[in-house]
Amino acid sequence: MGNTNKFWKGILFGAIAGGAVTLLDKETRHSVREGIKKGTKEVTHCITHPSEVAEQLRTKTEKLRNTVEQVSEDVTFIAEKVGELKEVTPAVVSLVSDTKEAFLESSDD
CATH class of the missing domain: 1.20.5 (Single alpha-helices involved in coiled-coils or other helix-helix interfaces)
Structure with a gap:
């Protein structure tokens, strides 16, 4: 020790x-x-001026809270769009494949 x-x-x-x-x-x-x-x-x-300091602290805390909420909403929105894209992508791939086959068949004629 x-x-x-x-x-x-x-x-x-x-x-x-x-x-x-x-x-x-x-x-x-x-x-x-x-x-x-x-x-x-x-x-x-x-x-x-403790009340002034407390008010400044409250204001900054509220701004931070609003920013966090906005970021959270943005992340949720992006996650939803990614989910939609995952659902739509197979349909688009199928449509493109079908269109390609249709063009190939029409060019063979």
């Missing part, structure tokens, strides 16, 4: 050291700073 703890501590310290090394680059520091500012602003907005 002790070795497992050492492993996870090593992973944690390695991640911290790697993060610290990457922050030596000025552009990376700037990007991280901007990301933190943006994230903080979004979290603050969510906390101060």
Whole structure:
């Protein structure tokens, strides 16, 4: 059990050291700073306007539900058309075969 703890501590310290090394680059520091500012602003907005966030979530959920329903209807329609095609295909093959035979017989005359 002790070795497992050492492993996870090593992973944690390695991640911290790697993060610290990457922050030596000025552009990376700037990007991280901007990301933190943006994230903080979004979290603050969510906390101060929970009803707005809930409404946005409801709206997106409804759009997703409508999209899933539409896709489901489209898949059902396509499946029906494939079924119809399976039923019609043998009749078409037979008709083409009969027509071919009729032309061959008339050309032999």
